[in-house]
Amino acid sequence: MPADKVDSLPPRQESARRLERHSLARRVGLFLLYSREASIAIAAVLLIIYFWSTAPGFLSISNVGNLAEYAATTAIIAAGEVMVIICAEVDLSAGMVYALAPFVMYFAHQAGVPFVPAILLALIAAALVGMINGFITVVLQIPSFITTLGTLFMINGFTLTISNGYPVQPKGTPLVTNIFGGNAISQILWAIGVTVLLQFMLVKTRWGLHTIATGGNPLGAAEVGVKIGRIKMGNFILCSVLGGLAGVLDAFRISSIDPLAGGTDIMFMAIASSVIGGTLLTGGSGTIIGAFLGAAVLGILKNGFTLSGVSAFTFDLILGAAILITMVINVRLSQLRAAGGKDE
């Protein structure tokens, strides 16, 4: 068969033209298939309708506030986790940084530092943890699962030591308290701000592009000249800082800093949010908006079940099932997406 003819008739171009002529229904179907955020958004809407009709007071202002506060901090940590997970790494220590950072802020404030610089100090401490995670993973070549498992325990021990295991109360001025998560609206704004900024960073900046390249094909990216070590390091720092920020915000919201707060619980919720939102643990692919929606879905589930009188035990059962089901769907969908280009 003559080669020229073959080259001028790529079958895929044909199918691309056909794609443009699809009916509306088919297009909606394709949108759901190709947009990872769409399916989780629909799940969130369905859950809201369900609890609104079954649980009285679900959409009351005070309850929506509760729900939002719960989901917001998870969403902030999840945003950082997504960046790390796209690099094909994971940060298990973020929940412990969540507990550590407010203590750094509290002690700095006790020592006479005003609140805003004290918060900055807390975030710098968090960044330091991220640097340690990055250094051990990138330079010493320890898998990040092990690295951050180690720092998880170390930070927990450190926080318990400096706090003597007792909670403390930060006494911020009303202004500081209100800006830094003292009410539901400020919490939501922080979560939305972080989500929008990081999503933009992921899809529209060089950092995001190189993050995807680092996780997608580390060898190939390095051959082209992408500095994958620096990208991983940066994302570990980012994730840690967001863990610290979430901790500070919750400290002002609850107006108590508990050394046992957050921890593995909030870390697993953040990773679950990322995964439910459509980020693949294998790296190279993820969405911050998806993680935000994932955190919302988890928040709605937890809150709705509480209102409906379902016990915490049942909640964990459902959460686990939700993670497994969404992962199975995710994997199937990405296989479908991959096959979509090859339907000759």
Added chain:
Amino acid sequence: MSEEVLRTEHVSKSFGRVTALRDASIQLGKGEVLGLLGDNGAGKSTLMKILTGFHKADSGKLYFQGKEIELRSVSHARALGIEPVYQDLALINELSVYRNMFLQREIMYGGVLRILNDGAMRERARDQLNQMGVNIPSVNVEISKLSGGQRQAIAVARSVYANAKVLLLDEPTAAMGVRESAIILNLIRRLKEKGEVSIIIVAHNYAHIFDVCDRVNLLQNGEITFDRRTRETSVEELMNLVLHELRRAKGDIRQS
């Protein structure tokens, strides 16, 4: 021959007691396509790795555009315009065609955030691929949606766009069907017509080499044993050489 781009003189390389390359001298003219044939272990990849700056030759000289050079590293070779296209292609499956073509050479709006100018990259990628006759549905599709031939073509196009003067293609049609190979062979023909890039192709497939190469070199046991224009030789002649070598090798075994 036209203006010379790359030449090696008596290049040798040993790994321990194994001599991988002995006294190899090759030359490559501007716009020329050179085929490098040889069995596994004949020294093809050693020679290629010396040309990419990955290995250092034990002895011998290397000339690039008439000047003697010493390649310090892969990135040094690349900066000079010697671009290898590896079998793993260094493409990121999760990224679109145009973002792959501009990876590490992104067009940006600048600023602290380094925001990507997707519009400009898309347009230039489209132009470049059109010029090179590479057919894909759109520059927006993810690499994972493309066939092996198309991926290879994108990798080659990326190197050409990076201002490559010498392309080193390592088994560009390996494990490809007729249709896929045709994409690559057509692309090489196009580049040859333009005459700006010189190409060395390492391949096992004699038919492909004779199809697109101006000249063919045969490597046997680390030595260049054959160097002729493809017009002046034939697949049969080369086959006979290789078979003769095989028979000799078998004879050696019987004698010992």
